[in-house]
Amino acid sequence: MERETLILLEKFDQLSLTDEERDAFLKFYDKQLEEKKALDAVDTENVERMVHVMPIMTVVREDEAKKIYSREDLQKGAPATSEGYWQVPRLVE
Template sequence: MEKDTLLLLEKVNQLSLSESERDTVLGFFEKRECDMEKLNAIDTENVERMVHVLPINTVVREDVAKKLFTRDDLQKGAPETMDGFWQVPRVVE
């Protein structure tokens, strides 16, 4: 992984790493890239894609609307509310 990529990932993950932490992460990825190269060398041409490690399917529910909670219940733990809205720091300039 290039350092620029790491800086981009820091930005989108809202993280701020020190230079030594960056070196650690880059070193880790260098080793993993070697592992990936070994995996990429394997011919998987006719191998079916594994979508999950366990052979299980999801359960589905019928399309029935239910009201199980009130707004007041849900907003009990809210730091700030206003007129039934959750109130958060302004997110646009």
């Protein structure tokens, strides 16, 4: 992995690594990739994509609207609210 890619990923995940941590991660990551190359040798030509690790499919519910929770209950743990809104630090790009 390129160092720039790692720095971009840090930005996405709101992390800030030191140069030493970056060096260690890149070394670890490249080693992992090298080891995974062994998987390329496996023939997957007629193997269906695994869509989920659990053998459970199509968990659906009927389209019925229900009101179970009140706004007040849901906002009990909120650091700040205002007139029914959650209030967060200003976000404008």
